[in-house]
Amino acid sequence: MVDRTRWRRASAPLVSGVLAMSCVLAASILRAEDWPQFRGPDASGVSRAERALPTEFSLxxxxxxxxxxxxGIASPVISGERVITTAMTGAEEFAVVALDRTTGRELWRRTLATGKLPPITLPNNAASSTPATxxxxxxxxxxxxxxxxxxxxTGDLAWQLKLDEPQYLMDWGAAYSPIVYENLVIYCQDDDLSPFIVAVDRQSGQVRWRTERPDMLAGYALPVICDVGGHKELIVAGTGKLKGYDPGSGQELWTCNTLVRTIMTSPVVRDGVIYISVQSYGDTDRVLKSALLEWKDTNQDKALTRDEVPPAFAERFAKGDANGDGRLEGDEIDQAFQAPTNMVGGGSIIQAIRAGGSGDVTATHLLWNLKNRAPSNLASPLLVGDQLFVVKRGGLASSFDPTTGDKHWEIKRINNLGEYYASPVAGDGKIYVTGENGFVVVLAAGPELKVLAKNDLGGTCIATPAIADGRLYFRTTEKLLCFGLK
Amino acid sequence: MRDCRLLLAAALGVLGYCAGSGDGFGIRVVAADRITVVVGTDPPRLERFAAEELARQFKQLFACEMAIVEAGSDGAAVDATAVLVGNPQTNSEVRKVVGDAWPKLSDQGFVIRSIERDGQPVLVVGGDRPVATLWAAYELGQQFGVRYLLTGDVYPAEAPKLRLSGFDFVAEPELRTRAWQAIDDLPIGSSAWGLDEHRRVLGQLAKLKFNRVILNVYPWQPFVDFEIDGTRKTTAELFYGWKFLIDGDTAGRAAFKGAHEFTNPDLAGKSSPAERVAAGKLLINGIIATAHELGMTVGLCVSPLEFPPEFASLLPGAEPCGPEKLTVGPGSQQIPHDERVRQPAAAQVQAFVATYPQIDAIYLSPPRVATWTGYALTAWERMLRQIATERRSALDELLDRVKSIRAGGAGEAAVARVKTQLAAIDALDRLPIEGVLERPDGSRREAQVAGIDPALAAVLARIESLHVGMLLGFGDSAQRAAEVEAWFEELPDGAKDEAAGPEANPKCLVLPLAADGAGALPQTAAMSLQKLITDLTKHGWSGYAVSSRMPGDLDYQLQFLSRAAWKSGAAPDAALEELVTPMCGPGVTARVALAFSQLEQATALIDEQDAGFAAVAPDMVIKHYAAAEAPPERWQKLQDLYVVAMNEMYRAHDRSHPRGRPYLRYYCKRLEFAVEYVGSVQALRRAGAAKKSADQETLIAELEKAIESMYNALSALSEVARDSGDRGAIAMLNAWGYRPLQQALADADAQ
Known part of the structure; x- marks a missing residue:
């Protein structure tokens, strides 16, 4: 933990000389146990602070x-003395809120008029992006x-970068979170129309690089920084492909084409290995066309007409309508909406993929691959200690050896039914698994399934929790709760 | 939002001629920034309310400034854009423009007519009675695309163009009684509603031109208190006194927003019987007042021969019976005309009427618990003495008939029921309650008999001296009722000649819009309703009284019924198109129709083959475990029907304009509930079979599936829970479904 008082006194005589450097350093130095982005400093979901966390807690x-x-459903982030999260405070009003992390007292609130909001599919919410700091x-x-x-x-607006509004064939709605890497804010927007990653200078708000991802469909994986033998790679999971980029330039370094169609979970990384678990609707033969004909073909005439596709896709529609009859049938649907180089279907996978490499590493970098019923479509895997942990709908949990993919246990009930949207997090030897119903099951981390407690937050919870400095932070759909041992 | 700031002169000159109709001038779209609604001078309250409702709707539809003025005031005379509300007697402006051309209307008829005044169209909206004027105003809203759901109004997806010309609409009902039954005994549906919820629904029913509310109350409920022969009524329970706790592990608990117990919101926190009765009276009085404000009449349906258990000592041979033993009735051999029956029964009726003196009708029903069987023959013979010799029949003949008819519930249960009713009719016939039929203003309340088996009703109808209305049910589902066409042939037709005045013996059919056997599952029986409506109008019945456990499911059926009551030959598919397209836009009705078609098949499947499949009772779910046999194949077909219906409803939702989506989403989740519920019951049957064959592994696995499916079912329901009735269903299914299943698993695990 940095003693700020001592730092200020020591640096006083050298202020003029080191001020510029210290500003950069100050910007980069976070508390030892902050939680500055979705799932923590390294997006792992694991708190490494040696602070006791409560096993039992409730209102x-x-x-x-x-x-x-x-x-709102964004996770809270913690930095310095502040907890920051977001909320929809009106039908067309979005708020970013900073609270004192010790007392919960509101420090500032920045509200912004959003204008008319696009359609969204529940339980997604317009206030879904987890901030990064x-x-x-x-x-x-x-x-x-x-x-x-x-x-x-202060919450004052430093800069605003307008981006294309994301567009979805199925009205899922946006739910992308940025990350901070060195002097950049990196943000990936895999929608169905114009997917891209962009890196923005965090001081000025200027775009430093933008990489298009035209062969992707809508997906929600967080971009993750992976240390590969001393150099950093930016890892992004998307439709059919896990890709590694140079975070400084956005250049694609490699691609591993082993994933399935719709990626809503985020990978976790350790020691140059990326772990990903995904459950995507349908089997491997069910490419996007199948889903569109099932759900967008609302008159079930086995074709898509213009009024069955969101207006933003008009150009894509025209591109796919090879015979110009105003209907997309068969292969025309593929051509319109899914890249021919990425015609991947659904499925359920857990994979370990080695980072690094160049070009197509599909044949060489997949370390192990499980096709089983364990993964969730939304809750990301947790890599803690020597276990890779996943949980899915119904409170069915599984644990695997990350080195080999061998199971410790598979699809066992943790005594809490319902949906799981929040990703599990861990700290103090415990795994915290949050169900949509607002119950948090606490397990002992390790190769044996051991339920320690089942705690009631008193309300629906979609957001992944945060852990910082011996405190657990849960964002239910209406409240922010802080738990800790007193 | 429409921009109505076009200059009036330019608008009148430019707007096109679209079509001709009615009185010879074309339908002209009007662009106006101000519309004046003219009421009479000091008009009747409901006519003013009609004007206010019309103005509210116009303002929302056309984004125009609205003004309501009285006839004779400055604003009434010259404004070219005017709607005149009322009739020639109540509104002098109507008299001026209509003159002698006002049509002859019944007390329920109304007019919407375009009239030319000073070269401009004005619209006349009114009936001979104020409530008919209100209906006219609401009909106009319908014509402009406003749809009246029980949850509220939905304005059309595409804004209509304002027109005052081209209307020439005279409406008279085919069915004069359009009644809504409310309150009951179980926690799902309207019994769970507080006054605010009743008010909202009654407001919507008024828009659908319902004109009567019938409140079904029971003596053990907290709606009346009385003392008989020194014994004071102390029982005052809702839902038979069952408690529904919402603890941490409650499936679908998000619907309860932190509450720890489910109850009727108006009775929450009322712990003593006195407090509950006080709250109960406020509730019923509030419903009556609201209904009257909306021009509806109110009937109270009571069962005066049933008493709470503290009165057992007054009734010789009485045994507590019914759920939670909250009811005592006459003993099996009790003589109906015994003073020990007549006086308490009369006292109860008097107590209800004294508590609710504003009611317009009293319905007397026999005991629901069929134990009063020993006096049937004597009662029958007494009844026969009032029937012409040639029309008499034997009791055995009657009982054989009721035993065999599915619609009434077959077998010995039906026989016991009819025997009880015979004794009850004998007793009710002699009740000294003439005084309670007189109202304070000297008018007379209606007295009707309710809940009589139709076979018995057919016999009663042969008593020429009997002048009493009947509220009859032909079965506990619309489908069963529709099967028994013979009743319409056996019961006398109603009076059709208006000149003869109101019917002496009006008959009204109970239309169960949801079969009891399907419990909280979504249902529809539109085709059966169509047949019943045809029969009702053909045979001159007064009308219908609808009932349902899950009122939230009813919009389609209510739309059809409200149309069919006013237009002969109305069809459900047309009603559905009329309901859905304005809210949702084109291309949606077809999917919704497919969904409802599947749902109707599912409803019929349960009704025909599994009448008690999901009947509401404490053992409603766990009984499937106790059955200890594999689920029948037809249940897979049932689930498949719900799945197809659900998928079609989701497609409809996806295609729909946003304005219509909440309506569709409700059904999406209700059907998802049904899919999971059936899945749970199937798994439970498999678990029971596994238990029987000592297959522990399968038992545990299937119980876990059953629990998870029940959990998912209730979670789906909770996402669209809109009122206390929906929450009641969730609370009930936790108490009688989810938790018993968990207990079964715990017991199985322990072994």
Missing amino acids: DQNLVWSVELGP DGQRVYVHFCTLGLLALEIE
């Missing part, structure tokens, strides 16, 4: 504070506003 037990926020600013995305940078001290 009546080990609750440090509770704040009403309004609807470098300790100086807070960076967050909103579908109609683009990328925003707010001063962490």
Whole structure:
């Protein structure tokens, strides 16, 4: 933990000389146990601080504070003395809120008018992007506003970068979170129309690079930084392909074409290996066309007409309508909406893929591959200690050896039914598994399934929790709750 | 939002001639930034309300400024854009423009007519009675695309163009009684509603031109108190006193927003019987007042021969019976005309009427628990003495008939029921309650008999001196009722000649819009309803009284019924198109129709082959475990029907304009509930079979599946729970489904 008081006194005589450097350093130095982005500093979901965390907690037990926020499903992030999250505070009003992490007292609130919102599929919510922070600013995305940078001290808007509004064939809605890497804010927007990654100078808001991803379909994986033998790669999971990029330039370094069609989970990385678990609708033969004919072909005439496709896809529609009859049938649907170089179907996979390499590494970098019923379509895997843990609908959990893919246990009930949208997190030797119903099951981390507790947050919970400095932070759909041992 | 700031003169000159109709001038679209609604001078309250409703709708539809003025005031005379509300007697402006051309209307008829005044069209909206004027206003809203769901109004997806010309609409009902039954005994449906929820629904039913509310109350409920021979009524329970806790592990708990117990919101926190009765009276009085404000009449349906258990000592041979033993009735051999029956029964009726003096009708029903069987023959013979010799028949003949008819519930149960009813009719016939039929203003309340088996009703109808209305049910599902066409032939037709005045013996058919056997599952029986409506109109019945456990499912059926009551030959598919297309846009009705077609097949399947499949009772789910045999194949067909219906409804939702999506999403989730519910019951049957064959592994696995499916079913329902009735269904199915299954698993695990 940095003693800020001591640092300021020591640096006083050298202020003029080191001020510029210290500003850069200050911007980069976070508290030892901050949680500055989705699933923590390395997007692993694991808190490494040696602080005890509560096993049992509820609105009546080990609750440090509770704040009403309004609807939202973004995870909270913690930096310095602040907890920051977002909420929809009106039908067309979005708020970024900073609270004192010790007391929950509101420090500032920045509200922005959003304008008319696009359609969205529940339980997604317009306030879905988890912010990222470098300790100086807070960076967050909103579908109609683009990328925003707010001063962490005041909430003042530092810059705003308008981006294309994401478009979806199935009206899923945006749910992308940025990350901070060195002097960049990196943001991946895999929608169905114009998927891309962009890196923005975090000081100025200027675009440093943008890489198009035309062969992707809508997906929601967080871009993750992976250390590969001393150099960094930017790992992005998308339709059919796991890709590694140079984070400084956006150049694609390699691609491993082993994934399935719709990626809503985020990978985790360790020691140059990327772990991903995905459950995507349908089997391997069910390419996008199958889903579109099932759900968008609303008159079930085995074709898509213009009024069955969102207006934003008019150009794609025209491109696919080879015979110009105003209908997309058969292969025309593929040509319109799914890249011919990436005609991948559904399925259920858990994979370990070695980072590094160049070009197509499909044949060489897949370390192991499980096709089983364990993965969730939404909750990301957790890599903690010597286990890769996943949980899915129904409270069915599985654990695998990350080295080999061998199972510790598979599809066992953890005594909490319902949906699982939040990804599991871990700390203090425990795994916290949050169900949509607001119950948090606490397991002992390790190769044996051991349920320690089942705790009630008192409300629906979609957001992945955060852990920082011995505190657990849960964002239910209406509140932010902080638990800790007193 | 429409921009109505076009200059009036330019608008009148430019707007096109679209079609001709009615009185000879064309339908002209009007662009106006202000419309004046003219009511009479000091008009009747409902006519003013009609004007306010019309103005509210116009403002939302056309984004125009609205003004309501009284006839004779400055604003009434010259405004070219005017709607005149009322009739020639109540509104002098109507009298001026209509003159002698006002049509002859019944007390329920109304007019919507375009009239030319000073070269401009004005619209006349009114009936001979204020409530008919209100209906006229709501009909106009319908004509402009407003749809009246029980949850509220939905305005058309495509904004209509304002027109005051081209209307020439005179409406008279084919069915004069259009009644809504509310309150009951179980926690799902309207019994769970607080006053606010009743008010909302009654407001919507008024828009669908319903004109009567019938409240079904039971003596053990907290809606009345009385004392008989020194014994005070102390029982005051809703839902038979069952408690529905919402603890942490409650499936679908998001619907309860943190509440720890489910109950009727108006009775929440009322712990003593006195507190509950006070709250109950407020509730019923509030419903009555609201209904009257909307021009509806109110009937109270009571069962005066049943009493709460504290009165057992007053009734010789009485045994507590019914759920939770909250009812005592006359003993099997009790003589109906015994003072020990007559006086308490009369006292109960008097107590209800004294508590609710505003009611317009009292319905007397026999005991629901069929134990009063020993006096049937004597009662029958007494009844026969009032029937002409040539029309008499033997009791055995009657009982054989009721035993064999599916619609009434077959077998010995039906026989016991009819025997009880015979004794009850004998007792009710002699009740000293003439005084309670007189209202404070000197008018007379209606007295009707309710809940009589139709076979018995047919006999009663032969008593020429009997002048009493009947509220009859032909079966506990619309499909069963529709099968028994013979009743319409046996019961006398109603009076069709208006000149003869109101019917002396009006008959009204109970239309169960959801079969009890299907419990909380989504249902529809539109085709059966069509047949019943045809029979009702053909035979001159007064009308219908609808009932349902899950009122949220009813919009389609209510749309059809409300149309069919006013237009002979109305068809369900046309009603569906009329309901859906304005809300959802083109191309949606076809998917919804497919979905409802599947749902109707599913409803019929349960009704025909599994009448008690999901009947509401504490053992409604666990009984399938106890059955200890594999699920029948037809249940897979049932689930498949729900799946297809659900998929079609999701397609409809996807295609729909956003305005219509909440309506469709409700059904998507209700059908998802049904799919999971059936899945749960199937797994439970397999578990029971496995238990029987000592296959522990399969038992555990199937119980886990059953639990998970039930959980998912209730979660789906909770996503669209809109009122206390929906929450009641979730609470009930937790208590009688989810938790018993968990207990079964715990017991199996322990072994």
